[in-house]
Every structure is written in C-alpha cells, then in structure tokens.
Amino acid sequence: MAELAIAIAGVLSSLCGHQYFDPNVAICCQWSVTMRVAGLRTKCCGTTAFDPDSHKCCTNDNVVEKIAGKRTVCCGMEPMDPRTHKCCGHTVQPLVAGEDTHCCGYESYDPMERLCCKGMLFPPHVHPNCYGCDGMHEKPFFDNNKHACCEGKLVPAIVGNLTCCCKAQAFDPQDRICCDDKLQDRVGGDISACCGDKNYDPKTSICCNGNVLPRVAGNMTRCCNTRSFDPDTHVCCDNKKLAKKTRKSDSCCCGDEAFSPNKEVCCDDEVQPKFKRGTQCCEKKSFKSQKLICCEGSIQSLARGRKSITRCCGQKSYHAKKELCCNNKVMKKSKKKHTGCCGDVSYDPRTEMCCNGEPGPMLKEGTRCCNKNSFNVKTEICCDGRVYPNTMVCCNEKIIIDTNKEICCDGNKIETKAHKDDNCCCGNTSMNTLEGICCEGVPQSLEASDKTRCCGQLSYNPDKEICCENRVVPKIDSKDNWCCGDTSINTNLHICCRENKQPILTLVENTFCCRNKSFNGRLQMCCTGDVVDKRTPSDDYCCGKATIDTQNEICCEGKPIGVSDTDYGFCCGDDAGDTREQLCCNMKLVPKRRPDDDCCCGGTTMNANNMICCKGNSEPKEGGEFTKCCDDKAQHMQEKTHNVAWTRATILMRSCVVMEK
Known part of the structure; x- marks a missing residue:
C-alpha cells in the first residue's frame, strides 16, 4: 500500500481510486487526482478542476469562462450572457427584441416582425401582422387581390395580387421598380434591372460592381471591377486592370500585359x-527543357x-557520374564509386568515414570519428582528440591509464580510489555499490540489500521504517505509510493534524484538520480553530461561531443573515440591507428616497451630486460647487463684484458659517 502513496504536498490523508493525495492542494474528480486551482473553493467538472468564481461547468463537462460573472449561464457547451443573448437549441443567439426575443429552431427572432411556424422562420415580408401558420406553411389573413402586406400593414392592392411593396408603399411592378428600398420609374x-439603388436598361447598359456603365461592345460587353470593356480589344487582369490586346489570340494577362498562351x-x-x-521558366526567361536546365x-x-x-x-550544371x-563548387571524382564530399576531396560513404575533412576506413565493428581519425568503438576510445585502448577511461578530456587506482567522478573529476574494487563516487570518496549505498555524499551500509533506500544522509529498510523529512521513523504497523510527529500512521485510517494522530471520519476524502483535530468536511467547518457543525449542507463560510451559505447569506457582526441577492447585500451593524433600496445611517437602515441616493442627511437620504445637507436638512445645489450652508438653508455663493453690497453679503455669509460651526 505504501508504494501507492503519492506525496503531493504536506500530509497525505485522502484516497482517490487507488491514489493518495493531500486534499488541501488537490481534489478528486471522477477518480482522478487534479491540483486545486482555487484553493478549497475548487470544484470538479468531469475530470477537470475549475474555479467556480471565474468559470462554469457546461454540457459534456466543458469548462467555460464566466463572461458575465454570476449571471453567466450555459447554452450547450458555450457560456452566455442572458442580458444580451438567448439560447436557441444549444446555440447562442442575440436578443434581437430584448426580453421579447423568441426562438425559432436554432435562430432568435422578434415575434412582432417575423413569423415562425413549427421551427420554420419566414423572411421579413411574411409579416406576423398579415400571416398566420398552417402547419409549417404561412397562411395570409387577407385577400391578396384586394390588399398587400407592406411592413406589417395592409394597404390597398394597386394591381390585385401582382401588387408589390417597397418598404411601406405599394406599387405596380409593371411601371415601377424598387432598388435598395427606393421606388423609381x-x-x-x-x-429593367437594379444596380445598387438605381435601375437600368440591360439592352444599353451593364452593372459593374454597383455602377451603371454603357455596353461598349453590345451583348459581348464584360465587367472588369468598376469598368466595362470589349473582350475583343482588351483582357481583364485579376479583375482589376485592363490590358490592351496586341493580337486577337491574346486571352491571358502577364503582369499588366496581354499575351496568347498558345504562342507565349x-x-x-x-x-x-x-x-x-x-x-x-527560369525566373524571367523561358528555355527548352530538353536541351537546357x-x-x-x-x-x-x-x-x-x-x-x-x-x-x-x-x-x-555538372556531370553527376x-x-x-x-560546397557549391564542382569537383571531379577521384574514383567512380565516390558519391560524397569530404573537405576538398571525394570519398565513398559506404566504405569510408569523413572525419573533419579527412576520409578514414569504415570498420565493421562500429566506427566513429576522433578529430581527423576514425576508430573502432568496440576496442578503442576517443579522448581529447586522440585514440586510446578501451581499457582506459576518459574523464573530462583527461585519460585515466590505471583504473584500479583512479576513478572518474561526475564525468569531470579524477579521484584516487579508497579501495581497488570501488566503482562509484560518493561525496569526496569512493565506494562499491555491491556493498553500500551513497546517501547525499555519505557512504552507508545496505540495511535491506537491494531494498535499501536513502533518507537524507541515512539509509533505511522501507519494510520496517519510514522516511519523513530526512528522519527515519520505525513503523508501528506494517501497513503504516506516513509519519505524524515521532510516530507512523496508516493514511487509510488516520490523518495527521499538527503532528497529532487523528481518526478518519466516515470517508477519507471528507476528513480535514482543524488545528490538532480532525473533522467531517461534509457536515462541519473549521472556524477560528474550532470545529463547528454546518447549519445547512451548502454552507461554505464561517460567521463567528456559526456557518453561512454565501450564495444567499452574509455575515454581520458574527450573525448569519439571509439576503435576496448577495451582490447587493451589505451589513449595517448586526442587520443586513440591500444597496439598491437602503443606506446605513448611524448604524440604522434607512430606505432610499431615490434610487441614486448615496449619503445620509438627518433621518433620510440624498444624492450628494445635486443635494447638500444643512443641519440634517437636504437642500438642492442650485449653485453647483458654489452652494454652501448657512444654518439649515443652502446659499449660492455668487461671483465677486466690486460693490459694497457684495462685501456686506460676504461678511454676513461668513458669520453664518462661523455660527453653524
């Protein structure tokens, strides 16, 4: 069981499937251990952990960002702001008619402007004021021989059922035409046909990108962007420029020039x-590929x-045989079988090896390069650009001739062996791995042969002992898999709370620590170091010695109080109010006189932007920033003048301010 324990952080105390984890830093999501992304607020969406304050879990366990804060809702697998959009068949659609927006299949629509029949949304001219539904088909409420429906209003039919509409106006299509909502002869x-907001005669004109242009070549006239042209005399290049033909056979463009693809x-x-x-082609020139390259x-x-x-x-070009x-230079082969270059000479890669510009023999046992020489990898080594017998050892480009006396440590340092049979470096000395184990640079004995493990600089037997933060602790029970203070514990049965062994309550994943005690996280919470029973299972925050559900309660001076919307709830002493309707004045809730009031005045409320409080009496700021209080009344401090009356008024005003103070 100990091999299954995974130290994520701190003390292991929970089991997820067959895997142990620390519930303070991880969470179990569908038998999969996932790191917490928002502390203890973290929630699961399938096998994914997410922060419920910033994200939401939607269909198919898809985690999405809360694009509208707490108001965000799911529309299939997508997030949606219900203030601006509506969910139609798991598809996010805009609110085209505010709160009156309806869904027709996967589309949103304004029921005052569009007709929907069993999921079929009809075009705007089939207006709901004039048409109803007959199954999936539209059904008119009027006789189209007598009336026409124009923008949802019935108007007299000018030519019976042939009458057409141009916005709200009925017209005879035989005499007039509607182009871009403009009625014209x-x-x-x-x-006649429309070209943008104008109509034209197709016999004499042509429409090119919304421009009416003359037919310069009769029925053969074509468009080139916003110009008309004769295809017998010009070619349109990339629908942008006209190129003049020099021959009748010219039909393509080359840059700004016309050419004949049969001859050029x-x-x-x-x-x-x-x-x-x-x-x-060879860049800007043509050539015969049978004779040239x-x-x-x-x-x-x-x-x-x-x-x-x-x-x-x-x-x-060159003769490949x-x-x-x-190196971009043509070189003659020394031998016909040579197919590669080695420096300035040719060589055969099948029988030779190129070493720094010098060809060398290829050996069957295995060949490598050592500077400019090739060598046998089975019998030789390369050290500092020289070839040596493989009975020697290369250590950071230095050769060890007698391996019975010296050893290479960390691949770069030659040390004298402590014993002839030593095969490993350990700190500042050497050792034999068949007789000991190296623990942080200190040779130690094999306590349990090949099962021996290191704990800091000490060795230990994992069957009888546990390593905890470089300390070896004897196992009290063979199934113990973790340490708790100076003793050992089984994380299936106990949890370690500040080095105190505590029992697992009901399930491992629901057991947490509160200082030195364990508690059931489903039914209890840890509040200021004490275990407190939850008032309701959904409680998620402490309030004094009690608990609250932050979705519908706030804590006021240690007292849980329910509110209609926590976004607007606030405390006023030991009572709670709604910022949309109340203000807290002298620790008492006072109803707002107006929704935009933001401060208290006497026993009522006011808006400080346009009112001033004079001895508990709210007065209008008729002088804006120049309005001051004089006793319980507001006065307008007018701009200075040079007459005596102004001077006396100023002195009087100042005396009022002094008296008020």
Whole structure:
C-alpha cells in the first residue's frame, strides 16, 4: 500500500481510486487526482478542476469562462450572457427584441416582425401582422387581390395580387421598380434591372460592381471591377486592370500585359516565347527543357545533352557520374564509386568515414570519428582528440591509464580510489555499490540489500521504517505509510493534524484538520480553530461561531443573515440591507428616497451630486460647487463684484458659517 502513496504536498490523508493525495492542494474528480486551482473553493467538472468564481461547468463537462460573472449561464457547451443573448437549441443567439426575443429552431427572432411556424422562420415580408401558420406553411389573413402586406400593414392592392411593396408603399411592378428600398420609374421597361439603388436598361447598359456603365461592345460587353470593356480589344487582369490586346489570340494577362498562351508563356510577369516542346521558366526567361536546365536562375546546358546525368551546383550544371558538388563548387571524382564530399576531396560513404575533412576506413565493428581519425568503438576510445585502448577511461578530456587506482567522478573529476574494487563516487570518496549505498555524499551500509533506500544522509529498510523529512521513523504497523510527529500512521485510517494522530471520519476524502483535530468536511467547518457543525449542507463560510451559505447569506457582526441577492447585500451593524433600496445611517437602515441616493442627511437620504445637507436638512445645489450652508438653508455663493453690497453679503455669509460651526 505504501508504494501507492503519492506525496503531493504536506500530509497525505485522502484516497482517490487507488491514489493518495493531500486534499488541501488537490481534489478528486471522477477518480482522478487534479491540483486545486482555487484553493478549497475548487470544484470538479468531469475530470477537470475549475474555479467556480471565474468559470462554469457546461454540457459534456466543458469548462467555460464566466463572461458575465454570476449571471453567466450555459447554452450547450458555450457560456452566455442572458442580458444580451438567448439560447436557441444549444446555440447562442442575440436578443434581437430584448426580453421579447423568441426562438425559432436554432435562430432568435422578434415575434412582432417575423413569423415562425413549427421551427420554420419566414423572411421579413411574411409579416406576423398579415400571416398566420398552417402547419409549417404561412397562411395570409387577407385577400391578396384586394390588399398587400407592406411592413406589417395592409394597404390597398394597386394591381390585385401582382401588387408589390417597397418598404411601406405599394406599387405596380409593371411601371415601377424598387432598388435598395427606393421606388423609381423603370428606365428599361419590363426588362429593367437594379444596380445598387438605381435601375437600368440591360439592352444599353451593364452593372459593374454597383455602377451603371454603357455596353461598349453590345451583348459581348464584360465587367472588369468598376469598368466595362470589349473582350475583343482588351483582357481583364485579376479583375482589376485592363490590358490592351496586341493580337486577337491574346486571352491571358502577364503582369499588366496581354499575351496568347498558345504562342507565349508568362515568366515572373515577363512575356517569353513558347517552344514546341518542354517550355519552362527560369525566373524571367523561358528555355527548352530538353536541351537546357535552370540552376538558381541561370540557364545551363545539359551534360552530354542528357537530363538524367545532369545536376545543378549553385548556378552551374555538372556531370553527376564524373563530378560532385561540394560546397557549391564542382569537383571531379577521384574514383567512380565516390558519391560524397569530404573537405576538398571525394570519398565513398559506404566504405569510408569523413572525419573533419579527412576520409578514414569504415570498420565493421562500429566506427566513429576522433578529430581527423576514425576508430573502432568496440576496442578503442576517443579522448581529447586522440585514440586510446578501451581499457582506459576518459574523464573530462583527461585519460585515466590505471583504473584500479583512479576513478572518474561526475564525468569531470579524477579521484584516487579508497579501495581497488570501488566503482562509484560518493561525496569526496569512493565506494562499491555491491556493498553500500551513497546517501547525499555519505557512504552507508545496505540495511535491506537491494531494498535499501536513502533518507537524507541515512539509509533505511522501507519494510520496517519510514522516511519523513530526512528522519527515519520505525513503523508501528506494517501497513503504516506516513509519519505524524515521532510516530507512523496508516493514511487509510488516520490523518495527521499538527503532528497529532487523528481518526478518519466516515470517508477519507471528507476528513480535514482543524488545528490538532480532525473533522467531517461534509457536515462541519473549521472556524477560528474550532470545529463547528454546518447549519445547512451548502454552507461554505464561517460567521463567528456559526456557518453561512454565501450564495444567499452574509455575515454581520458574527450573525448569519439571509439576503435576496448577495451582490447587493451589505451589513449595517448586526442587520443586513440591500444597496439598491437602503443606506446605513448611524448604524440604522434607512430606505432610499431615490434610487441614486448615496449619503445620509438627518433621518433620510440624498444624492450628494445635486443635494447638500444643512443641519440634517437636504437642500438642492442650485449653485453647483458654489452652494454652501448657512444654518439649515443652502446659499449660492455668487461671483465677486466690486460693490459694497457684495462685501456686506460676504461678511454676513461668513458669520453664518462661523455660527453653524
């Protein structure tokens, strides 16, 4: 059981599946141990831990951010602010009509403007004032031979059921046309069409990106962005620019120039000649690929006219069977079988190894490089660029010739052996791992042969002892798996509270410490060091010697008080009030006279932005910041003048202020 214990932090006291954990820093989510992300407030969403103050658990155990604080709700797997959006079939939709917004399938709509029939949302012209539902179909409330429905209002039909609407106005579509909600006379008779907010005659004009333009080539006229053109004389390039044709066969663009793809090719925006066979581009030039090759923008000839044996080396071509490309330079092969470069010479990688620019023999047993030499990895070693027999040892580029006398420690320091058979370094000495164990640089005896473990600088037998913070503690029971003070405990049965052995209450995951005592976290809480019974199972905070549920209560001078909304609840002495409706004046709750009141005055409330309190009497600030109190009345301190009357008024006002003080 001890092998299953996992030290996450502090004292192990809870079990999650087959795994032990510290409930102060971790939480058990569906038999999976997860680190707490919000202390003891942390909650589970499937196997994921989350902070309930900033996140919410939605469908399919999906943790989402609270985008609207406590008001956030789930819409399927997504968070939603109900003040601005509505959930329609697990899809977040905008409130298009405020609180009157309805859902039609997966869409939100305004029931005063749109018609919904069994999940089918009709376009705006099928207005609910004029149409009802017949199953999934719309049903008019009017005779369309006598009336037309325009923006939800019935208007007389001008031409029976052929009447159309342009916003709220009915019209005869044979004489007029509605373009972008603008009613106008048809300029092309029955064939008139809209182009933006204007109509035009398609026989004489063409619509190009909202612009009415003349047909310069009759029915053959085409558009190029906002221009019309004759395709017999011009080509439209990328729907932006017009290029003039030099030949009738020109049909494509190359940069800003027109060309014929049957006779030419476009190479990097340059028109180049096209050959009968194998035409390719080499940057801005075309070439015959049967006779030439492109090497980094340079046209080169094929070796012996054969593409199969020609390769590129930088901007030059070369004969691949006779030459090699080494560092962008063409080099002749020393031997035909050479296929690689080694420095400035060629070599055969199958039988040779290239070591720092020098070819060396490839050995069957295994070959490596040592500076410019190759060596046998089974019989030799490389040390400081030199080859030595493998009976020696290389230690930080220094060679140990007699391994019976010296040993390499930490791969960089040569030390004299304490004993001939030592095979390991330990602190400032050496030891034999068959006879001892190294514990933080101190050789120790094998207390339990291969089971021996280290505890700081001490060795111990894990079957009989436990290591706790570099202290070896004897096991009281063989099943004990952790320490508690100077004794051992079994974390399935006990919990360690300030080095005091305490019993597990009901379940391991519900048992916590309160100073030196254990308590049941489902039914109790630890408040100022004392175990207190929860008033309700949902209580999550202490209030004096009692507990409260912070979702609907606040603590006022150690007394739990229920409130309608904790976002607006506040304390006034040992009583609680609502900031939207009350103020605390001299430790007493006083109802607000107006919702925007923010301070007390006498036995009532006022708004300090537009009122002033004069001896308990609220007076309007008619002079703004220049308003002052004189006894229980407000006075407007007017701008200074140079007459005597002003001087006397000022003296009188000051005397009033002094008397008030």
